[in-house]
Amino acid sequence: KNQVEQSPQSLIILEGKNCTLQCNYTVSPFSNLRWYKQDTGRGPVSLTIMTFSENTKSNGRYTATLDADTKQSSLHITASQLSDSASYICVVSARGGSYIPTFGRGTSLIVHP
Amino acid sequence: NAGVTQTPKFRVLKTGQSMTLLCAQDMNHEYMYWYRQDPGMGLRLIHYSVGEGTTAKGEVPDGYNVSRLKKQNFLLGLESAAPSQTSVYFCASSPAPLYEQYFGPGTRLTVT
DSSP: OOOEEEEOSEEEEETTOOEEEEEEEOOSSEEEEEEEEEOTTSOOEEEEEEETTOSEEEETTEEEEEETTTTEEEEEEOSOOGGGOEEEEEEEEESSTTOOOEEOOOEEEEEEO | OOOEEEEOSEEEEOTTOOEEEEEEESSOOSEEEEEEEETTTEEEEEEEESSTTOOEEOSSOTTOEEEOSSTTEEEEEESSOOGGGOEEEEEEEESSTTSOOEEOOOEEEEEO
16 A cells, blocks of 8 residues: 655744655655645645656755655755744655555644744 | 635534535646545545546545536535534645646535
8 A cells, every 4th residue: 555654743943943854655656756835724835846766856945855765755944934834745646547646644844933 | 817716715514414615726627636634634535536527536535425517626515414524625636647736725614
Protein backbone atom coordinates (compact mmCIF):
# COMPACT_ATOMS: atom_id res chain seq x y z
CA LYS A 1 0.00 0.00 0.00
CA ASN A 2 1.28 3.45 -0.92
CA GLN A 3 2.12 5.52 2.14
CA VAL A 4 3.57 8.95 2.92
CA GLU A 5 4.91 9.67 6.40
CA GLN A 6 5.85 13.16 7.57
CA SER A 7 7.87 14.31 10.54
CA PRO A 8 7.75 16.05 12.83
CA GLN A 9 3.99 16.26 13.35
CA SER A 10 4.40 19.80 14.67
CA LEU A 11 7.21 22.29 15.04
CA ILE A 12 7.62 25.64 16.79
CA ILE A 13 10.48 27.98 15.85
CA LEU A 14 11.44 31.61 16.33
CA GLU A 15 11.17 34.09 13.51
CA GLY A 16 14.36 34.26 11.49
CA LYS A 17 15.42 30.69 12.23
CA ASN A 18 15.72 27.89 9.68
CA CYS A 19 13.91 24.57 9.82
CA THR A 20 13.65 21.29 7.90
CA LEU A 21 10.59 19.12 7.44
CA GLN A 22 10.85 15.47 6.46
CA CYS A 23 8.83 13.19 4.17
CA ASN A 24 9.32 9.43 3.69
CA TYR A 25 7.29 7.53 1.12
CA THR A 26 6.67 4.02 -0.14
CA VAL A 27 4.80 5.03 -3.31
CA SER A 28 5.77 2.95 -6.31
CA PRO A 29 6.44 3.33 -9.19
CA PHE A 30 7.38 6.92 -8.34
CA SER A 31 6.33 9.77 -10.62
CA ASN A 32 6.62 13.03 -8.70
CA LEU A 33 6.56 14.58 -5.25
CA ARG A 34 4.96 17.88 -4.31
CA TRP A 35 5.07 20.00 -1.21
CA TYR A 36 1.92 21.99 -0.48
CA LYS A 37 1.46 24.81 2.01
CA GLN A 38 -1.90 25.10 3.74
CA ASP A 39 -2.66 28.26 5.68
CA THR A 40 -5.24 27.99 8.45
CA GLY A 41 -8.75 28.05 6.99
CA ARG A 42 -7.54 27.87 3.39
CA GLY A 43 -7.00 25.20 0.77
CA PRO A 44 -3.48 23.82 0.09
CA VAL A 45 -1.27 25.58 -2.45
CA SER A 46 1.61 23.90 -4.29
CA LEU A 47 5.14 25.08 -3.37
CA THR A 48 7.36 22.76 -5.40
CA ILE A 49 7.27 19.68 -7.57
CA MET A 50 10.12 17.20 -7.97
CA THR A 51 10.48 14.38 -10.45
CA PHE A 52 12.75 11.34 -10.30
CA SER A 53 15.74 13.06 -11.88
CA GLU A 54 15.69 16.16 -9.66
CA ASN A 55 17.63 16.38 -6.40
CA THR A 56 16.94 19.97 -5.36
CA LYS A 57 14.43 22.65 -6.23
CA SER A 58 13.98 26.09 -4.73
CA ASN A 59 11.04 28.48 -4.50
CA GLY A 60 12.23 31.62 -2.74
CA ARG A 61 13.08 30.72 0.85
CA TYR A 62 11.76 27.18 0.37
CA THR A 63 14.14 24.46 -0.84
CA ALA A 64 13.01 20.90 -1.43
CA THR A 65 15.34 17.94 -1.80
CA LEU A 66 14.64 14.45 -3.06
CA ASP A 67 16.55 11.20 -2.61
CA ALA A 68 14.75 8.69 -4.82
CA ASP A 69 17.00 5.85 -3.68
CA THR A 70 16.06 6.17 -0.01
CA LYS A 71 12.57 7.50 -0.86
CA GLN A 72 12.98 10.59 1.27
CA SER A 73 12.31 14.26 0.70
CA SER A 74 12.87 17.32 2.84
CA LEU A 75 11.59 20.88 2.78
CA HIS A 76 14.00 23.46 4.16
CA ILE A 77 12.71 26.90 5.11
CA THR A 78 15.32 29.63 5.41
CA ALA A 79 15.03 32.75 7.56
CA SER A 80 11.48 31.93 8.65
CA GLN A 81 8.77 34.58 8.73
CA LEU A 82 5.51 34.76 10.66
CA SER A 83 3.68 34.10 7.39
CA ASP A 84 5.36 30.69 7.17
CA SER A 85 3.09 29.48 9.98
CA ALA A 86 1.02 26.83 8.22
CA SER A 87 0.67 23.12 7.60
CA TYR A 88 3.08 21.63 5.04
CA ILE A 89 1.83 18.59 3.19
CA CYS A 90 3.94 16.11 1.20
CA VAL A 91 2.11 14.50 -1.74
CA VAL A 92 3.53 11.68 -3.83
CA SER A 93 2.16 10.44 -7.16
CA ALA A 94 2.73 7.08 -8.79
CA ARG A 95 2.93 6.30 -12.48
CA GLY A 96 0.14 4.16 -13.87
CA GLY A 97 -3.01 2.90 -12.27
CA SER A 98 -5.50 5.58 -11.23
CA TYR A 99 -2.76 8.26 -10.90
CA ILE A 100 -4.39 9.33 -7.63
CA PRO A 101 -1.73 10.93 -5.38
CA THR A 102 -1.00 9.85 -1.82
CA PHE A 103 -1.11 12.61 0.81
CA GLY A 104 0.92 12.82 4.00
CA ARG A 105 -0.79 14.06 7.17
CA GLY A 106 1.27 17.24 7.19
CA THR A 107 3.61 19.06 9.54
CA SER A 108 2.16 21.99 11.46
CA LEU A 109 4.71 24.81 11.66
CA ILE A 110 4.32 27.73 14.06
CA VAL A 111 6.70 30.68 13.79
CA HIS A 112 6.85 32.88 16.89
CA PRO A 113 8.07 36.49 16.87
CA ASN B 1 -10.40 34.07 -13.08
CA ALA B 2 -11.83 32.74 -9.80
CA GLY B 3 -10.05 29.36 -9.87
CA VAL B 4 -11.92 26.83 -7.72
CA THR B 5 -14.93 27.99 -5.73
CA GLN B 6 -17.04 26.09 -3.21
CA THR B 7 -20.58 26.69 -2.00
CA PRO B 8 -21.50 26.99 0.85
CA LYS B 9 -18.61 27.99 3.11
CA PHE B 10 -20.30 26.80 6.30
CA ARG B 11 -23.25 24.54 7.03
CA VAL B 12 -24.85 22.93 10.07
CA LEU B 13 -27.04 19.88 9.53
CA LYS B 14 -29.07 17.67 11.81
CA THR B 15 -28.54 13.92 11.67
CA GLY B 16 -30.50 12.43 8.79
CA GLN B 17 -30.76 15.62 6.74
CA SER B 18 -29.41 15.79 3.22
CA MET B 19 -27.40 18.44 1.41
CA THR B 20 -25.31 19.08 -1.69
CA LEU B 21 -21.94 20.80 -1.83
CA LEU B 22 -21.11 22.57 -5.07
CA CYS B 23 -17.64 22.92 -6.56
CA ALA B 24 -16.99 25.03 -9.64
CA GLN B 25 -13.77 25.64 -11.58
CA ASP B 26 -13.12 28.03 -14.45
CA MET B 27 -9.75 26.61 -15.59
CA ASN B 28 -11.21 24.01 -18.01
CA HIS B 29 -9.63 21.21 -15.98
CA GLU B 30 -10.55 17.62 -16.75
CA TYR B 31 -9.91 16.16 -13.29
CA MET B 32 -11.86 17.12 -10.18
CA TYR B 33 -11.68 15.75 -6.63
CA TRP B 34 -13.52 15.87 -3.33
CA TYR B 35 -11.54 15.49 -0.08
CA ARG B 36 -12.37 15.62 3.59
CA GLN B 37 -9.91 16.87 6.17
CA ASP B 38 -10.13 15.90 9.81
CA PRO B 39 -7.73 16.82 12.63
CA GLY B 40 -4.70 14.52 12.62
CA MET B 41 -5.92 12.62 9.55
CA GLY B 42 -4.78 14.77 6.69
CA LEU B 43 -6.67 14.99 3.41
CA ARG B 44 -8.60 11.88 2.40
CA LEU B 45 -10.06 11.38 -1.07
CA ILE B 46 -13.83 10.79 -1.17
CA HIS B 47 -14.62 10.69 -4.91
CA TYR B 48 -13.02 11.98 -8.06
CA SER B 49 -13.82 12.53 -11.72
CA VAL B 50 -11.59 12.21 -14.78
CA GLY B 51 -13.94 14.10 -17.07
CA GLU B 52 -17.50 15.25 -17.67
CA GLY B 53 -19.98 12.49 -16.98
CA THR B 54 -17.50 10.28 -15.08
CA THR B 55 -17.05 9.59 -11.36
CA ALA B 56 -14.98 7.15 -9.33
CA LYS B 57 -14.62 6.16 -5.69
CA GLY B 58 -11.72 7.31 -3.59
CA GLU B 59 -10.49 6.19 -0.20
CA VAL B 60 -13.58 7.04 1.89
CA PRO B 61 -16.67 7.06 -0.41
CA ASP B 62 -19.30 5.57 1.95
CA GLY B 63 -22.18 7.92 2.72
CA TYR B 64 -21.43 10.25 -0.20
CA ASN B 65 -22.52 10.50 -3.82
CA VAL B 66 -21.18 12.72 -6.59
CA SER B 67 -22.13 13.93 -10.04
CA ARG B 68 -20.24 15.67 -12.85
CA LEU B 69 -22.92 16.67 -15.36
CA LYS B 70 -20.93 19.68 -16.55
CA LYS B 71 -17.15 19.84 -16.93
CA GLN B 72 -16.84 22.87 -14.68
CA ASN B 73 -18.98 21.56 -11.81
CA PHE B 74 -18.54 18.68 -9.37
CA LEU B 75 -21.29 18.08 -6.80
CA LEU B 76 -20.94 16.17 -3.54
CA GLY B 77 -24.11 14.89 -1.92
CA LEU B 78 -24.87 13.60 1.54
CA GLU B 79 -28.16 11.70 1.46
CA SER B 80 -28.51 11.13 5.22
CA ALA B 81 -25.96 13.07 7.22
CA ALA B 82 -24.25 11.48 10.23
CA PRO B 83 -22.13 13.11 12.98
CA SER B 84 -19.12 11.19 11.59
CA GLN B 85 -19.38 13.37 8.48
CA THR B 86 -18.55 16.50 10.46
CA SER B 87 -15.44 17.71 8.67
CA VAL B 88 -13.93 20.30 6.37
CA TYR B 89 -14.51 19.43 2.73
CA PHE B 90 -12.15 20.53 -0.02
CA CYS B 91 -12.67 20.40 -3.74
CA ALA B 92 -9.72 20.41 -6.14
CA SER B 93 -9.14 20.31 -9.88
CA SER B 94 -6.20 19.54 -12.16
CA PRO B 95 -5.69 19.62 -15.93
CA ALA B 96 -4.44 16.04 -16.08
CA PRO B 97 -3.18 13.27 -13.80
CA LEU B 98 0.16 13.95 -12.09
CA TYR B 99 -0.32 17.72 -12.48
CA GLU B 100 -0.73 20.20 -9.62
CA GLN B 101 -4.13 20.19 -7.96
CA TYR B 102 -5.79 23.55 -7.35
CA PHE B 103 -7.87 23.61 -4.20
CA GLY B 104 -10.97 25.54 -3.26
CA PRO B 105 -11.34 27.40 0.06
CA GLY B 106 -13.20 24.57 1.78
CA THR B 107 -16.64 23.99 3.30
CA ARG B 108 -16.92 23.49 7.05
CA LEU B 109 -19.77 21.06 7.76
CA THR B 110 -21.09 20.24 11.22
CA VAL B 111 -23.62 17.45 11.73
CA THR B 112 -25.38 17.47 15.10
